[in-house]
Amino acid sequence: MQEELDPLRLVLRDMRLDLLERENVVATGIGYKVRGGERTGTLSIVCSVVEKVAGARLAGNALIPPQVGGIPTDVVETGVIRALQARTDRWRPAPGGVSIGHKDITAGTLGCLVKDDAGTYILSNNHVLANSNAGSPGDAILQPGPIDGGKNPADRIAELARFVTIAFPEPAPPSDCPIGNGVASVANLFARAVGSTTRLQAVRPLAAENQVDAALARPVNIADVRNDILEIGTITGVKQGELGMAVRKSGRTSGLTSGEIQQVDVTVDVDYGSGRTARFTDQLLAGAMSQGGDSGSAVLDTSSNLVGLLFAGSDASTIFNRIENVFSALQVHL
Amino acid sequence: MAAKGNPAGRAGGLAAIREVKARHEDRLLSLPGVVSVGIGTAAGGDMEIVVGLDRHRPGTESEVPVELEGFRVRVEVIGRQRAL
DSSP states (O other), X not given: OHHHHHHHHHHHHHHHHHHHHSTTEEEEEEEEEEETTEXXXXXXXXXXXXXXXXXXXXXXXTSOOSEETTEEEEEEEOOSOOSSOOTTSOOSSEEETSEEEETTSOOEEOOEEEEETTEEEEEEOHHHHSTTTTOOTTOEEESSOGGGTOOTTTTEXXXXXXXXXXXXXXXXXXXXXXXXXHHHHHHHHHHHHHTOSOXXXXXXXXOOEESOOOEEEEESSGGGEEEXXXXXXXXXXXXXXXXXXXXXXXXXXXXXXXEEEEEEEEEEEEEOSTTOEEEEEEEEEESSOOOTTOTTOEEEETTOEEEEEEEEEOSSOEEEEEHHHHHHHHTOBO | OOOTTOSSOOOOXXXXXXXXXXXXHHHHHTSTTEXXXXXXXXXXXXXXXXXXXXXXXXXXXXXXXXXXXXXXXXXXXXXXXXXX
């Protein structure tokens, strides 16, 4: 094989600059010539072009000669070659770490794949896959997400399967009767349980608490998703997050980043926009390792054990749900 | 045997500090600008209660106690936390 390639290498070395100078040519190499869609047994010098154009329409210099230095040439259309496929591009199959989103949102991150007895799902946040409680099962999930150009139905990779409702505090106008608070809260809980629409007004917002911002989407075609995470690889298992643990994530916006669990047992108020704030308990907190659009990223330890589900943060911090709480709330496993 | 940097040096590990945090966190979270209450590690390795602030707030900072039931309390500006 080596000797067979040598004469082509010699010609390519001499001709490559001349070929690459031609308009439209983005790469040169050695490969079997393709004719009528079939690979032939003939080795050729392959010129990759942005776009194939009929010879008659090309200026003399742009035309690739049928042979160079006695070696046949072939022209293949590859488009513009980029260093890496961007996380905001369309990926099929799509791995963890790329853009995804409910049809009515901007975009978040595809976390990873999880399972239950009924099948395989994409795991991400409620606010990524279920539009912060506004979505309904069956809604289109696009990859890439809408802000990255994802269109419905062309880029529909999955359907919303189920989500954990985020509890926002009951809106309550100020009142001058502080004693009624506890009673009203308990009564509200009861009213909610029986589905009553006439709730008592609480003095303070009812301190509704959450543990996870999580949702599942069912892939339309299982061949369209990949069981690995971009730049991390395969998930090896599940591990409980602990103080001081080194972690990393692979997200749509800031890519592969790493940090350390600085706080556990965190109770935190998270801003969901439009004046809505939700309280979360039992969260893990790391330093700055995320930006808008990274929501839904899987958080892993250095041995690729799944530790958390990223959903919030600031310029100084990153907040993630414990993966064991996510799995238990959604009744799924790896 | 109080360790330097942790005047109380209270033992008992995570379970003990969790209990203390649980007793006080509602009150801490109701102070202006407090966005989080968690458990972290101090420079000396002891666990401490960490109160997260949206920005510097001298008023709130002076209201957060230096320690609670033997555990040190640290205030840290972490900014307003947003869904990403």
